[in-house]
Amino acid sequence: MPAEINFHVTRYNPECDQAPYVKTYRVPVREGMTVLDGLHYIKDNLDSSLAWRYSCRMGVCGSCGMLLNGRATLACNTQILHIATTDLTVGPLPNFDIIRDLVPDLLTMFEKHVAVKPYIVRADEAELDDPAGEFYQSPEELGAYLQFTYCIKCGCCMAACPTLATDARYSGPMPLAAAQRYNADTRDDGRRARNQLTGSSHGAFRCHYAGECSRVCPKGVDPAKAIQYLKRQLVLDYLHLARRKKPCAKMHGPGQGKPLANITPAPAKTV
Amino acid sequence: MAEIKRHDNRLGLWGWLGGGRWGIERYAYILHRLTGLGILLYFLMHVVVTSLRARGIYLWVEGGVFHQPMFKFGEFLVFAAFAYHALNGVRLVLVELGLAVGKPIEPVYPYKTSLGVQRPLLIAMMILAAILLAAGGYNFLSLAK
Numbered sequence: 001m002p003a004e005i006n007f008h009v010t011r012y013n014p015e016c017d018q019a020p021y022v023k024t025y026r027v028p029v030r031e032g033m034t035v036l037d038g039l040h041y042i043k044d045n046l047d048s049s050l051a052w053r054y055s056c057r058m059g060v061c062g063s064c065g066m067l068l069n070g071r072a073t074l075a076c077n078t079q080i081l082h083i084a085t086t087d088l089t090v091g092p093l094p095n096f097d098i099i100r101d102l103v104p105d106l107l108t109m110f111e112k113h114v115a116v117k118p119y120i121v122r123a124d125e126a127e128l129d130d131p132a133g134e135f136y137q138s139p140e141e142l143g144a145y146l147q148f149t150y151c152i153k154c155g156c157c158m159a160a161c162p163t164l165a166t167d168a169r170y171s172g173p174m175p176l177a178a179a180q181r182y183n184a185d186t187r188d189d190g191r192r193a194r195n196q197l198t199g200s201s202h203g204a205f206r207c208h209y210a211g212e213c214s215r216v217c218p219k220g221v222d223p224a225k226a227i228q229y230l231k232r233q234l235v236l237d238y239l240h241l242a243r244r245k246k247p248c249a250k251m252h253g254p255g256q257g258k259p260l261a262n263i264t265p266a267p268a269k270t271v
Numbered sequence: 272m273a274e275i276k277r278h279d280n281r282l283g284l285w286g287w288l289g290g291g292r293w294g295i296e297r298y299a300y301i302l303h304r305l306t307g308l309g310i311l312l313y314f315l316m317h318v319v320v321t322s323l324r325a326r327g328i329y330l331w332v333e334g335g336v337f338h339q340p341m342f343k344f345g346e347f348l349v350f351a352a353f354a355y356h357a358l359n360g361v362r363l364v365l366v367e368l369g370l371a372v373g374k375p376i377e378p379v380y381p382y383k384t385s386l387g388v389q390r391p392l393l394i395a396m397m398i399l400a401a402i403l404l405a406a407g408g409y410n411f412l413s414l415a416k
Contacts, residue, residue: 209300
């Protein structure tokens with residue numbers, strides 16, 4: 001096992017650099033050490049000016065997406081010795097502007113995300129704002145979109161997408177997968193409103209299934225699959241072949257439901 | 272608030288062609304685009320060459336420019352591009368209609384993706400493309416003799 005790995009880190013300070021450059025640091029590694037640990041070692045011991053974004057350190061928050069040896073992934077759940085033997089290149093996520101060093105500007109992604117209305121859209125808005133009941137949804141109906149809810153908005157899929165590399169206006173895998181997540185939700189009635197964007201010339205049909213988004217996704221969301229479902233629905237809607245379904249109805253108000261006979265009642269309140 | 276200077280890190284065409292740890296679908300994507308552009312270029316050349324007939328220039332007659340070996344090989348490349356583009360296009364139509372990507376699953380590590388579900392279709396199409404290329408290559412060679 002090598003005692004040290006060369007970290008080739010992209011550096012860029014907007015106040016003094018014209019363009020990014022690569023600086024090499026020698027980092028002692030041990031088994032189980034993540035790339036994020038390595039960056040912390042550099043900051044603590046070698047170069048305190050290095051900047052990157054991170055928060056949870058456990059693959060949940062999606063802050064530390066980076067390009068590691070040419071692959072977009074999370075620094076916190078990538079072990080150094082799993083991807084490097086002597087050298088490791090660490091760069092910011094491509095297809096995003098660089099703010100500083102390894103910090104990408106994710107604003108463009110979030111703007112595209114907001115544009116697809118990533119929330120339940122219903123005619124009865126009052127019910128959404130001030131809920132007075134529960135919507136019925138079967139486990140099978142939940143299964144139609146559950147996979148796409150695990151997205152942590154890390155931006156790895158956007159960085160890996162070759163279409164996004166040449167078309168800045170393309171919505172990209174994350175927002176389109178979010179659109180499918182809500183389109184497939186039986187509580188939602190906003191699919192036709194979303195079709196305006198997802199069916200546009202920079203929408204779902206710009207995807208040609210390179211599959212990189214699904215390959216790099218650290219949470220197994222499979223955005224490429226979601227986009228193909230989105231396309232099928234767009235085609236059916238365009239041809240007027242889609243069944244017109246009403247969003248699922250409200251069942252009953254809080255506390256008004258009838259408990260099933262085989263469920264033990266909740267213990268009495270103690271406070 | 273002062274505007275923060277940023278560096279544009281969009282990959283551009285390098286995003287199609289640049290190095291990376293990619294899967295087979297990414298290479299299929301690149302080849303699909305390149306063959307598409309190649310067929311488009313051929314179509315434009317075809318329009319120009321046939322329109323030259325109006326000026327009395329016949330480039331394709333016996334002994335003409337287009338009977339040179341280089342152009343014969345070029346014709347084979349056009350055929351190869353067409354065979355690949357058509358068969359991969361059939362795969363993409365099936366995939367894009369959601370017919371070959373499977374159903375949504377619970378993401379449990381190690382994650383499985385739709386790429387594995389449609390992989391047999393990709394392999395089948397590439398085998399068909401290889402058979403077409405071999406048959407086409409034999410035909411071109413026998414015509415060249």
